[in-house]
Amino acid sequence: MSAATADPGNGTILRAHRVTKAFGGLVAVKEVDLEIPPTSIVSLIGPNGAGKTTFFNVIAGILDPTSGHVEFRGDRMIARPIRTWFEPVVWVTPSVVAGVISVLVYLATANADATALAVLAAIGLLIVMFLAAIVRPRWYLRLLATAGVFRSSRPNDMVKAGMGRTFQNIRLFANMTALENVQVGMHTKMRANAADALLSTPRARAEEKASQARAREFLGIVGLRGRAGELAKNLPYGDQRRLELARALASEPTLLLLDEPTAGMNPRETAQMTQLIDRLRRDLGISILLIEHDMKVVMGISDRIYVLDHGELISQGSPDAVRADPRVIEAYLGKPAS
């Protein structure tokens, strides 16, 4: 839960500091620095196999860097929860303590009733802790965080912290409608729990209704207003891409990570998508990290471009500067035959 709320003073949304990621002997990403200012579009480009996706996964909190670190809104992220074995220990401990106390009570008073009560209390505590872990994982995690055993950038925590993303290969929930897909994106913004759902409380019904209206808004933003009721799998390819974008927007992210949003699109669709991304930044005031291997897509809309090749940052700067950089030209076109 390290990816918490407060922005750092200078307002940087995300900062990667000398991030290196190695798989065994293969160094996929080597000492890369990257910074994403608020309401900006930053692009990460590079030829295929340059380490873009690995770096992306480190930033998204899915992989831990081998060295270096990533700060999201001022907090360091750690993908693997530390010492998971400790988790059961934490919720067993109170009952063990209560059990020990009950034995002491027995030794002190030799009163069977008092002891039975204490034993019951121990069992009760165990059940309460167990229920807390299931019913209110957030409280439970907070407890673990207080005990200093648990910090994570588990994907769902990252979403809560304000990071939304799309996928390189479309990963919609194919058998759900477009509207439902967007509603899943709003999951962390909704509060209805199991009891609300079973009792169909007014609060839950109102929330459900509001979420549908809101989901329609998001569909409108990406230009899918009329297709809310269609199953995701029945939408044409370009619309599926837009739907993915709407779903990511639904979590109301501060930072949106887009993994090759125009992959497989024809030139017209690509142009539309590029415009859409530009509009999102302006209208919603979010920051966007764009991963692309196609330079043309990012040139028009990026504030800043980072170029990766063979895992190393070979160039960075404004689109014009990057376009003119001989190393970038070399990486993309090969060495000129001199």
Place this chain on the structure above:
Amino acid sequence: MRPDIVRVLQPIVIIAVSLVVVWLLLGGTQQFMNFLTLGAIYALIALGYTMVYGIIELINFAHGDLFMFGAFVAMWILTVPLGMTGAVDNPLQLTVILVVVMLPTMIVMGLLGTFIERFAYRPLRHAPRLAPLITAIGVSFILQNVIYSVFGPSPVNVPQVFPLTRFEFLGGRVSFLSLFMVAIAVFLMVLLQLFVGRTRLGRAMRSTAQDREAAELMGVDINQTIAITFFIAAALAGAGGTIQGLYFGSVQFNLGFFVGLKAFTAAVLGGIGNTTGAALGGFVIAFIEVFATQLGYSRWSEVAVFTVLILVLVFRPSGILGQQLGERA
């Protein structure tokens, strides 16, 4: 407007027509009520198989034993804290008793289900699929042996709290008990459909079933979602167990095996991973069983059921309602 009416009416008409056909085939009300009650029990258990499979692709072989466990919990609540021995004639009192038995049974079973998931299945979530399968068989043995050691090997009587009043209906006698049980089962199934179809957590369940990783990256808490799924599945098994105990009047420690196997067949028949299919499958299996009995081949009824399983696996492995909840994108 018009297509809406058709959409609502179509299933109702189909269900009504097939019920009439079944009624005719079973030669009247008596066997028909047997079919309905049995179908309700199978459907409740099959739903559990199908939900768990849908979400983590595990065939939870312990599920039949959860059903058995539920039957024992209900029996225990009736006998010990409530001290029931015979029929209760006051309908109001009877209703209160049923609520006091069924609700805690479902809650206890739900907790047991999540407990099993947390300690037996979750640690194996990234293990090869054979590992949790074997674990499920192990859990099944544990549940059976817990009941065996507490209640012993012989059948235990469940107090018959329902008065044996019956009323004439279309040439057969119908007991209030079976009507009541079927009504409860149908109510639970409708509730489940609404929960899965229209609520935030239901959406989380469906999205997790379709693409767990993507759901997680969209902010769905996978662990919580899977725990809720196990809770619901086990609670439904508990409800099925309560019905079983009240309807058949006795429960035994090995009850879960055969009923579980048949419910599993029902889930496969309906298309595993599909909740509507599981409910449908439950009633189809019940029909086959009762029909075989009706024709005088009661000893062959189980053969018939499992023959159907084999035929389905050979000719339509995806089940009657084909498309699966857990279909990958």
